[in-house]
Amino acid sequence: MHNITLIKGDGIGPEISDAVLQIIKAVGVDINWDIQTAGADVIEAEGVPLPQRVIDSVKKNKIALKSPVTTPIGKGFRSVNVQLRKELDLYANLRPCYNLPNVKTRYEGVDIVVVRENTEDLYAGIERQIDNDTAESIKRITRSASERIAKFAFDYAVNNNREFVTVVTKANICKLSDGLFLDSARKIGENYDLPLKEILVDNCCMQIVQNPNQFDVLLLPNLYGDIVSDLCAGLIGGLGVAQGANIGKDYAVFEPVHGSAPDIAGQNKANPTAMLMSAIEMLSYIGEKDAGQRIKNALFETLNADIKTADLGGNITCSGFADAIISRL
Ligand code: ATP
Numbered sequence: 001m002h003n004i005t006l007i008k009g010d011g012i013g014p015e016i017s018d019a020v021l022q023i024i025k026a027v028g029v030d031i032n033w034d035i036q037t038a039g040a041d042v043i044e045a046e047g048v049p050l051p052q053r054v055i056d057s058v059k060k061n062k063i064a065l066k067s068p069v070t071t072p073i074g075k076g077f078r079s080v081n082v083q084l085r086k087e088l089d090l091y092a093n094l095r096p097c098y099n100l101p102n103v104k105t106r107y108e109g110v111d112i113v114v115v116r117e118n119t120e121d122l123y124a125g126i127e128r129q130i131d132n133d134t135a136e137s138i139k140r141i142t143r144s145a146s147e148r149i150a151k152f153a154f155d156y157a158v159n160n161n162r163e164f165v166t167v168v169t170k171a172n173i174c175k176l177s178d179g180l181f182l183d184s185a186r187k188i189g190e191n192y193d194l195p196l197k198e199i200l201v202d203n204c205c206m207q208i209v210q211n212p213n214q215f216d217v218l219l220l221p222n223l224y225g226d227i228v229s230d231l232c233a234g235l236i237g238g239l240g241v242a243q244g245a246n247i248g249k250d251y252a253v254f255e256p257v258h259g260s261a262p263d264i265a266g267q268n269k270a271n272p273t274a275m276l277m278s279a280i281e282m283l284s285y286i287g288e289k290d291a292g293q294r295i296k297n298a299l300f301e302t303l304n305a306d307i308k309t310a311d312l313g314g315n316i317t318c319s320g321f322a323d324a325i326i327s328r329l
Helices: 013-027 040-046 052-061 080-088 143-159 177-189 201-210 222-235 273-285 289-304 318-326
Strands: 002-007 031-036 063-066 092-098 111-117 127-131 134-137 165-169 196-200 217-220 243-247 252-256
Touching (some): 002 052, 013 273, 013 318, 111 143, 111 222, 165 177, 165 222, 177 196, 243 273, 273 289
Parallel strands (some): 063 252, 165 217
Antiparallel strands (some): 092 111
16 A cells, blocks of 8 residues: 555646546555645635645655646745755656657657756756846756766666666856766766766757657756756647656655646646656556556557547547546556
8 A cells, every 4th residue: 555645736736636546546556645735725724825734744655646736926925846846855857758649749759758956056046136237146056966866867767778868068168067067977877887978958959859869868957957858848749748756865746747727727628648647657656667557558548549638639528538548447
């Protein structure tokens, strides 16, 4: 029996969560779900979008599956996602990007895993206003954070039978900061049997667009990782199918890349695939690889049967899509 927190979120969060829970239940994995509400819907009663009980639940269970949680703009709340990452020290953002069958995209055979450092770089929020017309943001890179993310990327590569890791920087310009990130990747790479390739981020973007199939595992500092991971999501069909995970030493939170999609919330139109793909990665992480593979097979069969939600050009509902997958398990 696995104890896992489910953060239901808001917008389309509850509907895609229900779809995914039903599919996991049908595959027969024994999970005791600790269901936690969060986001816009809990602010009135609890004063904040991410109550402490949610963090406590993840700390207790160690693993969470999370659907999108909106951070209301301009109301003084800290970003829910940033807060979760900080409180749980989720230092690695992992985004496997590969083509799904019968989902039309510009490229075929894409299979890239983006590993993004999640805690520092320009996202550490070290900024200051020098005067009215000048502001600066500090790009902070440390050896310890760089080495641990490099180790994460190599471990992931080894455990998932990948062939090489490419470290992506702008070390020719940011010689000290990106230079340190690059140097850390080289040093960690010496402990593994896998090759480490090196590329500059601008060239990397061009190469991905020209031929994404030449890449395997990408290792990037925070800012480049943010941009390149969205670029890779775009290669495989966009938000409805892009999975993600934030992983630390003690905790792991699996979640789709997309937001709460308020424009289609409550209409049973959302595509649960991105959250389902995140859940499949979670099942693999907790040692339930076979169950994850069975769900993946059923998902692929469903897509191959041309059963798709509106974002992928079909007309099935969110719950109807889940039923179609369950019938193929
Ligand atoms: P955030 O700032 O929280 O990331 P956003 O407004 O940038 O949110 P999303 O909420 O992800 O982005 O939505 C962007 C567009 O993609 C919307 O039109 C939304 O309907 C669509 N979209 C996002 N996720 C899904 C999904 N799972 N199924 C169908 N459409 C989706």
